[in-house]
Amino acid sequence: AKLAQKIVELSGYDMGVFFANSGAEANEGAIKIARKYGETKFDKKRYKVITLEHSFHGRTITTVKATGQESFHTPNFSPYPDGFSYEKSIADVYKAIDDETVSVLIELVQGEGGVQPFEKKEIQDLAKHLKEEGVLLIVDEVQTGIYRTGEFLASNLYEIEPDIITLAKGLGGGVPIGAVMTKHKEVLSAGDHGSTFGGNYLSTSAGLAVLEVLEGLYENGTISEAFLYFEEKLQKIASKYVNLFSKEVGLGLMRGLRAKSSEIQTEVIENSLKEGVVVLKAGRNTVRFLPSLTIKKSEIDEGFERFEKAISTL
CATH class of the missing domain: 3.40.640.10 (Type I PLP-dependent aspartate aminotransferase-like (Major domain))
Structure with missing residues (x-):
């Protein structure tokens, strides 16, 4: 109750x-x-x-x-x-x-x-x-x-x-x-x-x-700060790797990168796992991010460093 x-x-x-x-x-x-x-x-x-x-x-x-x-x-x-x-x-x-x-x-x-x-x-x-x-x-x-x-x-x-x-x-x-x-x-x-x-x-x-x-x-605004910081990082990835992704999508900490093909989507997910980053497969060739709402900026930084290492060779 x-x-x-x-x-x-x-x-x-x-x-x-x-x-x-x-x-x-x-x-x-x-x-x-x-x-x-x-x-x-x-x-x-x-x-x-x-x-x-x-x-x-x-x-x-x-x-x-x-x-x-x-x-x-x-x-x-x-x-x-x-x-x-x-x-x-x-x-x-x-x-x-x-x-x-x-x-x-x-x-x-x-x-x-x-x-x-x-x-x-x-x-x-x-x-x-x-x-x-x-x-x-x-x-x-x-x-x-x-x-x-x-x-x-x-x-x-x-x-x-x-x-x-x-x-x-x-x-x-x-x-x-x-x-x-x-x-x-x-x-x-x-x-x-x-x-x-x-x-x-x-x-x-x-x-x-x-x-x-x-x-x-x-x-206290901690969640909204994490949202903005995560979105900023994701937008940078989308802008830098236009060969892999067409755009970033989602709201809050329910985010995605729209891969340009299902093959790219699969490679991104597999390579990310090798770097210790768990991202998920979603429809429309989307690489999905669902981090904890308690995530810290330092954890976001580390996650995106690993993610970028995973995709930089694709």
Whole structure:
């Protein structure tokens, strides 16, 4: 209860919180809330969930189907649940909404899809339109949440108020935890959803400790200083190695370098590992950086020295 109260306080949203063990579980919970909302709040059932191409929402059967990447929908795990559609852009989402649509599920920065942020105004316009249409906005903040993009939630940064928000990853600081938040507290009844270990003492205690540390670093400006310093270093790399990278992307400490080919992307990641730097593969040939929010300038310096050594011979 203390962690739920703290999350609500920091978010600024009047929401209820349900705890799970992972981001995929949190997204499962979000979809269940949306589906029951569509079943009980309208004369005609609404069930369709719209997501975006290049999205990623989890690896359970339902969340992998919610993911807008065909490469994840292999026959190995079929049949998949129905009721999902994938759109190329925010503009296409408007056209896809019909009388069966209950929600739109989006990441404000597509992590697996290439660390690609959406424009603030297009998200604000979409949120306004969905509210007018009675369609729920679900924001997957499994990667973007917990100060990763600069504010407590990316939803705060974009100045929107979603109907449902999901959290995980950074909330536990390495301890498994997920959370689904919603302002529609009345939708789920007792027994509609549950988790044996959701909200366990270890995970929620870890979550409280994480938020205590990060809130302090946010308030004293340490996090924003790290963001600016890291961005400056990344921009220098992008400008210097135009033979390898086309641009730098992302927000806060959720960053990427867009490699000019998948071969370059692979070589950069492999060479970096040899130098003791762990960078990740993401869509659109992106080399992804997700450093700790507690990272020091000296650690950023060392990391980029090693990274540059890794790529200088390519």
